[in-house]
Amino acid sequence: MRVACIGGGPAGLYFAISMKLRDPRHEVTVIERNRPDDTFGWGVVFSDQTMEHLRRNDPASADRILDSFAHWDDIEVHFRGEVVRSGGHGFCGIARKRLLAILQERARELGVALRFETEADDPAQLAGYDLIVAADGINSRIRGRYEADFGVQVERRANKFVWLGTHRLFDAFTFIFTETPHGWFWAHAYRFDRDTSTFIVECQEETWRRAGLDTMEQAEAVAFCEGVFAEHLQGHPLLSNARHLRGAAAWINFPRIHCERWSRGNLVLLGDAAHTAHFSIGSGTKLALEDAIALADALRDHGDLPSAFAAYEAERRTEVLKLQSAARNSTEWFEQVPRHTALEPMQFAYALLTRSQRVSHENLRLRDRGWLEGVERWFQGRARGEAPAPGTNAPAVPPMFAPFRLRGMELANRIVVSPMCMYSAVDGVPDDFHLVHYGARAQGGAGLIFTEMTDVSADGRITPGCTGLYTDAQQAAWTRIVDFVHRHSRAKFALQLAHAGRKGSTKVPWEGEDQPLDAGNWPLIAPSAIPYAPHMQVPRAMEGADFDRVEADFVAAARRGAAAGFDMLELHCGHGYLLSSFITPLSNRRTDEYGGSLENRLRFPLRIFRALRAVWPEARPMSVRISATDWVEGGITADDAVRIAIAFREAGADIVDTSTGQTSPDARPVYGRMYQTPYADRIRNEAGIPTIAVGNIYEPDHVNSILAAGRADLCCLARPHLGNPFWTLQAAAQLGYREQEWPVQYRSGKVQMERNLQRAAEAI
Numbered sequence: 001m002r003v004a005c006i007g008g009g010p011a012g013l014y015f016a017i018s019m020k021l022r023d024p025r026h027e028v029t030v031i032e033r034n035r036p037d038d039t040f041g042w043g044v045v046f047s048d049q050t051m052e053h054l055r056r057n058d059p060a061s062a063d064r065i066l067d068s069f070a071h072w073d074d075i076e077v078h079f080r081g082e083v084v085r086s087g088g089h090g091f092c093g094i095a096r097k098r099l100l101a102i103l104q105e106r107a108r109e110l111g112v113a114l115r116f117e118t119e120a121d122d123p124a125q126l127a128g129y130d131l132i133v134a135a136d137g138i139n140s141r142i143r144g145r146y147e148a149d150f151g152v153q154v155e156r157r158a159n160k161f162v163w164l165g166t167h168r169l170f171d172a173f174t175f176i177f178t179e180t181p182h183g184w185f186w187a188h189a190y191r192f193d194r195d196t197s198t199f200i201v202e203c204q205e206e207t208w209r210r211a212g213l214d215t216m217e218q219a220e221a222v223a224f225c226e227g228v229f230a231e232h233l234q235g236h237p238l239l240s241n242a243r244h245l246r247g248a249a250a251w252i253n254f255p256r257i258h259c260e261r262w263s264r265g266n267l268v269l270l271g272d273a274a275h276t277a278h279f280s281i282g283s284g285t286k287l288a289l290e291d292a293i294a295l296a297d298a299l300r301d302h303g304d305l306p307s308a309f310a311a312y313e314a315e316r317r318t319e320v321l322k323l324q325s326a327a328r329n330s331t332e333w334f335e336q337v338p339r340h341t342a343l344e345p346m347q348f349a350y351a352l353l354t355r356s357q358r359v360s361h362e363n364l365r366l367r368d369r370g371w372l373e374g375v376e377r378w379f380q381g382r383a384r385g386e387a388p389a390p391g392t393n394a395p396a397v398p399p400m401f402a403p404f405r406l407r408g409m410e411l412a413n414r415i416v417v418s419p420m421c422m423y424s425a426v427d428g429v430p431d432d433f434h435l436v437h438y439g440a441r442a443q444g445g446a447g448l449i450f451t452e453m454t455d456v457s458a459d460g461r462i463t464p465g466c467t468g469l470y471t472d473a474q475q476a477a478w479t480r481i482v483d484f485v486h487r488h489s490r491a492k493f494a495l496q497l498a499h500a501g502r503k504g505s506t507k508v509p510w511e512g513e514d515q516p517l518d519a520g521n522w523p524l525i526a527p528s529a530i531p532y533a534p535h536m537q538v539p540r541a542m543e544g545a546d547f548d549r550v551e552a553d554f555v556a557a558a559r560r561g562a563a564a565g566f567d568m569l570e571l572h573c574g575h576g577y578l579l580s581s582f583i584t585p586l587s588n589r590r591t592d593e594y595g596g597s598l599e600n601r602l603r604f605p606l607r608i609f610r611a612l613r614a615v616w617p618e619a620r621p622m623s624v625r626i627s628a629t630d631w632v633e634g635g636i637t638a639d640d641a642v643r644i645a646i647a648f649r650e651a652g653a654d655i656v657d658t659s660t661g662q663t664s665p666d667a668r669p670v671y672g673r674m675y676q677t678p679y680a681d682r683i684r685n686e687a688g689i690p691t692i693a694v695g696n697i698y699e700p701d702h703v704n705s706i707l708a709a710g711r712a713d714l715c716c717l718a719r720p721h722l723g724n725p726f727w728t729l730q731a732a733a734q735l736g737y738r739e740q741e742w743p744v745q746y747r748s749g750k751v752q753m754e755r756n757l758q759r760a761a762e763a764i
Contacts, residue, residue: 001026001027001130001131001299002027002029002128002129002130003016003019003026003027003029003129003130003131003133004031004120004126004131004133005031005135006031006120006121006126006133006136007030007031007134007136007137007140007270007271008030008031008032008036008100008116009032009135009136009137009288010044010099010103010271010285010288010289011137011272011273011288011289011291011292012030012133012135012136012270012271013100013104013106013107013112014103014288014289014292014293015135015270015292015295016028016029016030016107016112017058017061017106017107017110017292018057018058018292018293018295018296019296020107020110020111020112021057021058021110022296022297022299023300024110027113028111029112029113029114029115029129030107030112031115031118031120032114032118033118033119033120034116035117036100036101036104036114036116037097037100042096042163042165042192042197042198042199043094043095043096043165043191043192043197043198044093044094044095044099044192044285045091045092045093045190045285046069046091046092046093046282046286047090047091047092047282047286048091048092050290051065051092054289057293058106060106060109061102064102064105064106065094065099066092068094068095069092069094070092070093070094070191070192070193071091071092072089072091072092072093072171072172072173072190073087073089073090073091074086074087074089074173075087075172075173075174075175075353076172076173076174076175077175077177077345077348077349077352078174078175078177078232079175079177079349080341080345080348082345084346084349085371086364086367086371086372087367087368087371088368089173090367091190093190093191093193094192098193099285121136121145122145123142123145123267129266130266130305131268131299131305132266132267132268133267133268133295134267134270134273135269135270135271135273135292136273137272137273138255138257138273138276140273142267142269143259143269143273149261149264150262151259152259153257153258153260154255155255155256156253156254156256157254157256157335158204158205158253158335159202159253159331159335160202160203160204160205160213160251160253161200161201161202161203161251161252161254161279162200162201162221162240162250163198163200163252164198164199164200164201164222164225164240165196165199165238165239165241166189166196166197166233166237167197167237167239168197168232168233168234168236169191169195169196169197170189170190170197171191172190173188173189174188174190175188175189175352176189176232177341177348178229180207180211182207182210183203183204183210183211183338184203184207184337184338185202185207185228186201186202186337187201187202187232188200188202188280189232199238201229202334205253208251211224213248213251216248218240218250221248221251222239254276254278254279254331255276256276256277256278256324256327257272257274257275257276258324262274262309262312262313263309263313266305268295268305268309270288270291270292271284271287271288271291274291274320275320275324276324277323277324277326277327278327278328278330278331280327280331280334281326281330281358283327287320287323290316290319291316294315295312297312298311298312298315325672326356326358329355329357330355330356332678333355333356336682339682339685339686340685340710342685343710344378346374346378347375347379347710350364350708350709351709351710351711355709357673357674357705360701360702360704360705361398361701361704361708362701372396374396376396376397376708377395377396377397379399379402379707379708380397380402381394383402383403383404384402384403397737397739398704399703399704399707399708400415400700400703400704400715401414401737401739401740402414402707404447404713406621406655406690407618407619407621407654408620408621409568409620409621411448411492411714412447412490412491412741413447413728414447414703414707414714415447415448415715415717415727415728415731416448416449416450416692416714416715416716416717417441417449417450417716417717417721418450418716418718418721419450419451419452419453419496419570419572419625420452421452422434422452422467423462423463423465423466423508425465425466425467426465427471427473428455428458428461428466428470428471428474429467429471429473429474430474430478431477434467434477434481435480435481438451438481438484438493439481439484439488439489440725440726441491441721441725442485442488442489443488443489443743443746444721444724444725444726444728444729445491445726445732445740445741446721446728447490447491447492447714448491448492448493448494448568448714449485449491449493450494450495450496450570450716451478451493451496452496453467453496453572453577454466454468454469454478454495454498455467455468455497455500456468456497456498456499456550456554456556456557457499457550459504459505459522459523460498460501460504460578461500461504462500462503462504462506462577463506463507463508463509464508464517464520465508466500468557469497469557469560469564470553470556470560474560475560475563475564478495478564479563482565482566483565488743489743490741492567493565493568494566494568494569494570495561495564495566495568495570496570496571496625497554497558497569497572497612499550499553499554499577499578499579500524500577500578501524501526501539501577501578501579501580501581502524502525502526502531502532502536502537502578502581503532503536503575503576503577504524505521505523505537514532514533514536514665515535516535516536516537521537523537523539523540524537524538525539525540525541525542525550525578526541526542526578526587527541527581527582527589527590527594527595527604528587528588528590528595529541530589532576532587532664532665533665541590547607550578550608551608554571554608554611554612555611555612555615558612558615558616562615562617562620567620568621568622569616569620570622570623570624570625571605571608571622571624571625573605573625573648574625574627574657574659574662574663575627575659575661575662575663576627576663579605579608580605580627580663582601582603582605583598583601583605583627584601584627584630584663585634585635586630586634586663586664587663598643598644599647602644602647606647606651609648609651609652609653610651610652621654621655622652622653622654623654623655623657623692624648624657625656625657625658625659626645626656626658627659627661627662628641628644628658628660628679628680628682628683629660629679630660630663630664631660631661631669631670632663632664632666632667635663635664638678638679641658641683642682642683642687645683645689646687646688646689648689649687649688653689654689654690655689655690655691655692655714656680656683656684656687656690656691657691657692657694658676658680658683658692658693658712659676659694659695660676660679660695671696673697673702674693674695674696674697674702674706675696676695676696677693677695677712678711680692680693680706680712681693681709681710681711681712684710684711684712684713690714691712692712692714693706693714693715694715697717697720698717698719698720700731700734700735703717703731728740729746729750730753733750733757734757736754738754
């Protein structure tokens with residue numbers, strides 16, 4: 001097979017090597033428009049895992065790369081005058097020019113033809129080749145010719161960065177954060193050979209402009225960066241090798257590239273030409289080399305190009321998407337650095353290390369147990385209002401088992417049983433099912449449990465099976481359950497009050513979700529006469545008397561809840577129910593004081609909240625659940641969510657229960673692990689109010705990572721508690737936390753569970 005590799009970077013060279021290793025008879029030519037040593041950037045970072053892939057594919061080049069590596073295990077974070085250092089990270093760096101030289105040498109040894117300073121951006125010029133591999137990088141000209149065929153999507157990220165070098169040697173992968181009058185600047189620095197380090201400077205674009213970097217010439221900009229990081233450069237200058245870039249052009253907005261298809265005829269994309277992640281997770285060269293291996297394997301194993309391309313893409317696409325997802329998380333963290341600068345250095349460093357979600361709490365324990373236990377002691381100390389002295393022998397306790405206080409309510413741990421509708425009440429009255437349901441979850445160890453959405457009136461129910469708190473019988477039934485929870489567990493019990501609004505008068509989900517009742521439908525109210533979905537009942541737009549009645553219903557239900565003994569009250573202003581439908585413009589088209597601007601749309605929900613705060617006991621906290629985004633164009637955004645949270649904070653809310661969506665059937669959520677946590681993070685750290693994170697949180701590792709990073713203060717788990725009411729007790733045994741209280745009747749089970757989990761761990 002005659003093969004042309006367009007692009008002489010790591011992707012093209014390593015693919016050429018891989019093809020020759022699989023069959024020396026292949027005629028492979030690498031065509032590169034630049035000189036052999038002309039490259040952008042300074043050092044390349046590899047993980048130990050990437051090196052394993054290279055060793056298996058070509059030990060000869062892997063050994064030469066390994067001999068040229070600068071190794072480090074530590075990451076060092078410089079922030080607000082403190083240095084936080086952790087180990088066990090297993091990285092290595094190599095000069096990009098040295099890497100290219102090694103790969104060029106190896107390619108020649110195997111008989112690859114290398115043609116430099118040669119243009120080949122038109123596939124028509126390559127008609128004699130059986131296979132054309134476009135490995136010409138982020139700015140691929142080949143890809144640019146056929147953007148529509150490849151389904152190219154390019155997203156320019158918000159921050160500005162410039163790739164520099166220095167002879168200041170760093171003995172750890174070093175992050176340096178410096179505040180200036182213009183805003184925050186930070187550096188990603190690491191050594192890659194005996195006398196040189198990469199030094200990437202990054203900042204938000206508005207900071208870049210305020211500093212005047214958009215008008216500076218290159219030498220002036222480099223001098224500016226030297227001044228910002230003078231303390232850390234220790235007299236060493238910064239160096240630039242971007243000779244072809246001038247002034248502001250040297251500063252880049254990183255392009256995230258995604259292609260729907262990676263091949264066209266006999267042309268296939270490789271590495272950055274097909275996809276990019278982000279330099280903050282060191283992913284570009286890793287993806288390129290692993291792509292090269294996979295494509296060479298696919299071509300060896302399949303007899304025709306279409307089948308080989310399909311196999312290559314099938315193997316690589318999932319891994320690429322996973323890495324792009326991690327890179328997006330990492331990129332977004334750096335794009336919002338100022339949001340996190342109120343964190344203490346220890347927590348700031350932890351948040352940085354776990355920003356991509358590829359590194360978790362327990363993964364950090366494997367890397368550096370001593371450091372992580374220091375984080376755990378720090379977290380416990382802050383939770384208890386007492387910072388442990390240096391060198392203390394205080395036990396290292398996972399963050400999820402730290403106490404948490406809101407007003408006069410103290411939780412034994414940070415695990416929350418989410419509000420989950422059971423649709424099993426009769427006339428709004430919870431019965432023995434509810435007693436067992438809530439009693440089991442309270443005994444299961446969670447610090448806080450929520451009622452299901454409990455409605456303030458009969459016409460405020462979602463379904464005939466929903467619970468309520470508008471009659472004496474309902475109050476008596478709830479009092480019985482609250483008393484059981486308090487008598488038989490340490491759990492606190494929160495009441496969630498709501499009115500279904502336009503989402504009401506439907507069947508229970510297992511008979512037809514969001515389907516109107518066959519008979520007995522009750523009239524609905526909403527801010528505007530817009531049905532939730534076309535097949536659902538059209539609500540009546542609320543008028544003057546309706547507002548007073550709804551407020552009175554909420555106040556009466558809150559009084560009943562206080563009398564029943566609930567420890568906390570939550571007002572449900574999310575998920576498209578009545579108060580939520582006032583907040584989102586998707587369902588609120590009013591032109592009076594309750595419609596229009598966000599401030600107006602918040603007016604009625606805030607009116608209800610203030611009325612509840614006035615009758616709810618002062619020592620007992622109140623929360624509000626919101627949908628922090630509608631996941632619909634033109635709906636509520638994350639920016640809006642911060643303003644909404646601030647408004648409720650000022651009205652007396654103690655914590656924001658941060659959910660998303662369910663306000664429109666047109667919503668298109670971006671699902672994933674902990675997918676709603678970024679909204680809790682943003683509200684907590686921008687609006688200055690505690691938050692509850694919720695949404696696909698299902699492992700103790702998720703909880704501890706969220707809490708330790710300061711992304712939320714409590715974690716809500718719904719489905720995990722349906723599958724296992726004793727989730728918290730099991731998590732404690734799994735993590736070796738022996739102090740978690742069990743019901744006395746179950747303590748023999750505690751001993752056995754701990755023993756069995758210990759045996760399982762030892763077997764691994």
